[in-house]
Amino acid sequence: MEVLRYRPEEEAEPTWESFEVPVHPEWMVLDGLNHIKDQLDGTLSYRWACRMGVCGSCGMMVNGRPVLTCATYLESLLPGPLRIEPLSGFPVIRDLVGDITDFMGKLSSVKPWIVRDTEKPVEDGEYLQTPEELAEYKQYSMCINCMLCYAACPVYQIEPEFIGPAAIALAQRYNMDSRDEGAQERMDVLAQHEGIWGCTLVGECSEVCPKKVDPAGAIQRYKVSASVDFFKSVLMPWGER
Amino acid sequence: MDQVVHDVLLVGGGGAGLRAAIAVAETNPGLSVGVVSKVYPMRSHTVSAEGGAAAVIRPEDSLEAHAYDTISGGDWLCDQDAVEAFVREAPKEMVQLEHWGCPWSRQPDGHVATRPFGGMKIERTWHAADKTGFHMLHALFQTTLRYPPIARYDEWFVTRLLVDDGRCQGVVAIELATGKVQALLAKAVIICSGGGGKVFRFTTNANIKTGDGMALAYRAGVPLKDMEFVQYHPTGLPFTGILITEAARAEGGWLLNKDGYRYLQDYDLGVPEPTPVKRSMELGPRDRLSQAFMGERQAGRTISSQYGDVVHLDVRHLGEAKIDKKIPFVRELCIKYQKIDPVKEMIPVRPVVHYMMGGIQTDLEGATLLPGLFAAGEVACVSINGANRLGSNSLTELLVFGARAGRAAAQFAGSQAAPSSALMAQAEDEERRLYRDFLQNSGGSERVSPLRDEMQDAMEEGVGIYRDEEGLLQAEDKIRELKERFQSVSIDDKSLTFNTELISVLELENLLDLSEVVVSSALARKESRGAHQRTDHPDRDDDNYLAHTMAYRSDEGAPRIEFAPVTITQWPPGERIYGS
Numbered sequence: 001m002e003v004l005r006y007r008p009e010e011e012a013e014p015t016w017e018s019f020e021v022p023v024h025p026e027w028m029v030l031d032g033l034n035h036i037k038d039q040l041d042g043t044l045s046y047r048w049a050c051r052m053g054v055c056g057s058c059g060m061m062v063n064g065r066p067v068l069t070c071a072t073y074l075e076s077l078l079p080g081p082l083r084i085e086p087l088s089g090f091p092v093i094r095d096l097v098g099d100i101t102d103f104m105g106k107l108s109s110v111k112p113w114i115v116r117d118t119e120k121p122v123e124d125g126e127y128l129q130t131p132e133e134l135a136e137y138k139q140y141s142m143c144i145n146c147m148l149c150y151a152a153c154p155v156y157q158i159e160p161e162f163i164g165p166a167a168i169a170l171a172q173r174y175n176m177d178s179r180d181e182g183a184q185e186r187m188d189v190l191a192q193h194e195g196i197w198g199c200t201l202v203g204e205c206s207e208v209c210p211k212k213v214d215p216a217g218a219i220q221r222y223k224v225s226a227s228v229d230f231f232k233s234v235l236m237p238w239g240e241r
Numbered sequence: 242m243d244q245v246v247h248d249v250l251l252v253g254g255g256g257a258g259l260r261a262a263i264a265v266a267e268t269n270p271g272l273s274v275g276v277v278s279k280v281y282p283m284r285s286h287t288v289s290a291e292g293g294a295a296a297v298i299r300p301e302d303s304l305e306a307h308a309y310d311t312i313s314g315g316d317w318l319c320d321q322d323a324v325e326a327f328v329r330e331a332p333k334e335m336v337q338l339e340h341w342g343c344p345w346s347r348q349p350d351g352h353v354a355t356r357p358f359g360g361m362k363i364e365r366t367w368h369a370a371d372k373t374g375f376h377m378l379h380a381l382f383q384t385t386l387r388y389p390p391i392a393r394y395d396e397w398f399v400t401r402l403l404v405d406d407g408r409c410q411g412v413v414a415i416e417l418a419t420g421k422v423q424a425l426l427a428k429a430v431i432i433c434s435g436g437g438g439k440v441f442r443f444t445t446n447a448n449i450k451t452g453d454g455m456a457l458a459y460r461a462g463v464p465l466k467d468m469e470f471v472q473y474h475p476t477g478l479p480f481t482g483i484l485i486t487e488a489a490r491a492e493g494g495w496l497l498n499k500d501g502y503r504y505l506q507d508y509d510l511g512v513p514e515p516t517p518v519k520r521s522m523e524l525g526p527r528d529r530l531s532q533a534f535m536g537e538r539q540a541g542r543t544i545s546s547q548y549g550d551v552v553h554l555d556v557r558h559l560g561e562a563k564i565d566k567k568i569p570f571v572r573e574l575c576i577k578y579q580k581i582d583p584v585k586e587m588i589p590v591r592p593v594v595h596y597m598m599g600g601i602q603t604d605l606e607g608a609t610l611l612p613g614l615f616a617a618g619e620v621a622c623v624s625i626n627g628a629n630r631l632g633s634n635s636l637t638e639l640l641v642f643g644a645r646a647g648r649a650a651a652q653f654a655g656s657q658a659a660p661s662s663a664l665m666a667q668a669e670d671e672e673r674r675l676y677r678d679f680l681q682n683s684g685g686s687e688r689v690s691p692l693r694d695e696m697q698d699a700m701e702e703g704v705g706i707y708r709d710e711e712g713l714l715q716a717e718d719k720i721r722e723l724k725e726r727f728q729s730v731s732i733d734d735k736s737l738t739f740n741t742e743l744i745s746v747l748e749l750e751n752l753l754d755l756s757e758v759v760v761s762s763a764l765a766r767k768e769s770r771g772a773h774q775r776t777d778h779p780d781r782d783d784d785n786y787l788a789h790t791m792a793y794r795s796d797e798g799a800p801r802i803e804f805a806p807v808t809i810t811q812w813p814p815g816e817r818i819y820g821s
């Protein structure tokens with residue numbers, strides 16, 4: 001396994017380092033990294049937690065593709081060598097650990113919570129939502145914030161201001177929730193962001209998404225509703241929005 | 242050294258911590274709240290919970306029934322006043338989470354849907370397909386973003402509680418990105434740091450579940466309660482320990498031995514019916530199901546696999562459509578991690594360490610015996626789980642007792658003076674210790690991973706589903722030896738930037754303390770109850786052990802174990818009957 005190391009206290013530029021790792025049929029790329037850390041070099045740094053593909057911590061570039069390392073069999077990449085790098089497009093803190101502060105800010109900027117004019121008291125019970133209404137947004141609610149889509153996004157790589165696939169999918173998750181009334185507020189946020197129109201809808205984001213969230217579909221829907229909204233505001237500046 | 246002051250500080254950003262943070266902000270919007278978490282909150286282990294969360298909502302159900310199922314499931318070791326508060330507040334908390342956007346699965350009429358879970362007389366498990374914890378955690382996390390007073394310390398690792406004047410007034414934590422050691426002071430601290438399944442090797446728990454909060458409290462003199470009760474979940478995938486949720490059985494899955502026989506019928510768990518019957522067979526409680534597996538293994542009726550003996554969980558008869566609708570994550574996990582498709586093949590499973598019933602002793606408001614220190618969630622033991630937790634009670638517990646602890650801590654903080662200056666000296670001591678013992682010390686003869694492996698093996702060997710004195714004493718010796726050897730541990734990584742090896746050595750230190758407490762508590766309880774089964778004391782002994790163990794740290798080494806009474810309100814201890 002070839003791993004891109006970066007130790008800011010010791011080196012100015014990242015360097016490649018090779019390790020010999022045994023291949024067991026059950027082992028994922030992450031098991032290989034753990035083997036290195038436990039047996040060969042305790043200083044290798046990377047994030048992981050659940051090892052069942054749901055916490056979203058362990059995304060890395062493996063042979064140039066963004067993947068969850070806990071869900072990628074070593075065997076599937078034989079004969080090797082494997083090249084492991086941090087997720088592309090994020091500043092590197094150390095070794096395979098990227099800085100995700102900007103991503104976290106983008107997520108919260110789309111107001112990812114239920115917005116309502118009036119909230120029903122809890123004592124009055126749940127909001128009704130039919131299985132069909134649930135199905136409208138369910139897919140967009142499956143995002144694990146793994147950021148593979150950012151690493152794959154050609155726009156984000158050159159235009160880091162771009163709010164990005166997962167954040168737009170998250171906005172759509174709430175916009176399409178029958179309990180929510182915040183679509184307009186979110187539209188205003190998204191409209192401020194450069195780059196959304198730069199998205200060429202090539203769909204790399206949806207292709208690498210491990211949870212089939214289809215952020216490209218969310219962007220497409222957003223563009224349609226945003227342009228309708230744009231024309232409404234130009235053509236009918238005093239109309240109801 | 243830098244210091245930051247908050248009114249209330251949360252250690253942990255999982256389900257319990259986030260619920261508590263919102264409760265503080267809502268109780269008193271003027272308070273500043275800090276949430277410290279060693280991982281980004283949405284990576285917390287609550288994210289892995291699959292099956293669901295229990296609360297009474299169906300007209301045919303009752304609080305009484307939820308309480309009875311919980312108490313009998315816990316083999317009468319639950320504090321019944323805590324259970325009463327729990328079942329009473331559960332529905333409201335679940336509706337609250339619905340208002341906060343949790344995508345609960347629905348009935349055709351738009352009301353929230355429920356499913357049955359093991360040990361339940363009436364179905365009451367709310368679920369978001371089979372990714373319930375994931376959706377709950379993300380809904381909670383996203384909702385916290387609405388509250389400006391909630392500040393976050395993401396990827397900060399707490400190493401010590403600061404106590405002065407008999408009152409907990411903050412913590413010391415390391416910021417992973419920079420290696421900075423800092424004092425985070427507060428008028429009240431709530432520990433919500435989750436469980437410690439990593440004491441064992443084969444577990445459903447994430448790598449981050451290292452019982453840190455329990456160890457922090459224990460070292461500060463707060464007792465850990467009922468730590469001998471470790472829940473084995475009957476259905477884990479053999480190599481990874483990945484959980485196959487009880488929902489697979491609730492939807493109609495069968496457990497089969499090597500002869501294709503539904504063996505649970507031989508263990509007083511009822512008679513097999515083609516469709517699930519509540520509190521019966523595959524829907525019996527987890528302790529009894531895991532013990533039945535051991536019986537089959539003893540009798541040579543399990544199937545041997547490369548990763549230990551297994552039985553089969555068969556869901557094929559449910560059909561693809563139902564599997565994809567009700568338990569899609571089960572299918573995804575089996576395909577991805579076991580290379581089998583449960584639509585066509587049987588799933589190999591074996592019991593796996595899943596949950597700690599014990600934890601930091603708290604009262605019903607989450608207050609510990611140390612003023613200013615509160616705890617909630619899996620790290621705490623308010624005693625609703627007794628000797629065996631019922632599936633789907635934990636997620637609800639995070640909400641009910643997270644909220645209670647948040648409100649109580651907000652109240653407490655409102656009446657306290659600012660943290661004292663003596664704390665900074667303690668914090669600087671802690672910084673020196675971290676440098677001296679780990680960052681500047683090379684040349685130690687021991688390394689983290691062998692110590693951790695040996696600890697986990699010793700625990701599996703001596704403190705598994707069945708225990709006896711001899712095995713427990715061996716485990717005790719081994720843990721003592723490992724603690725000794727830990728004194729000469731050193732790490733390769735001396736960097737201040739994202740030093741994950743430093744974190745693992747600190748986690749190991751916590752795990753070793755926990756192991757010792759689990760073993761001592763198990764030795765002290767000379768009876769069999771719920772998840773604690775002693776072959777040398779096979780019966781439940783209410784005369785002597787209808788009591789909680791309380792483990793206190795002592796300077797002599799081994800923990801001091803005391804017993805505290807169980808609160809019984811309306812349900813006198815009885816026999817646990819399943820399958821009728």
Ligand SMILES: Cc1cc2nc3c(=O)[nH]c(=O)nc-3n(C[C@H](O)[C@H](O)[C@H](O)COP(=O)(O)OP(=O)(O)OC[C@H]3O[C@@H](n4cnc5c(N)ncnc54)[C@H](O)[C@@H]3O)c2cc1C
Pocket residue numbers: 252253254255256257258277278279280281282285286287288289290291292293294295373374397398399400433434435436445446447449450453454484486595596617618619620632633634635636637639
């Ligand atoms: C695979 C699996 C499935 C489950 N399914 C169900 C289910 O269907 N129903 C159910 O009721 N229960 C289920 N459970 C149990 C339940 O999920 C957990 O008990 C519960 O989620 C624990 O939540 P918590 O908030 O207490 O802790 P966690 O979610 O574990 O959060 C702990 C937090 O503390 C932080 N932390 C820990 N140590 C430190 C430190 N030293 N410094 C700073 N921060 C720290 C972590 O970063 C994290 O944010 C399941 C458990 C597992 C393992």
Ligand code: SF4
Pocket residue numbers: 142143144145146147148149150165166169205208209210211212213214215
């Ligand atoms: S949309 Fe998909 S790829 Fe992007 S962060 Fe979410 S889960 Fe990951």
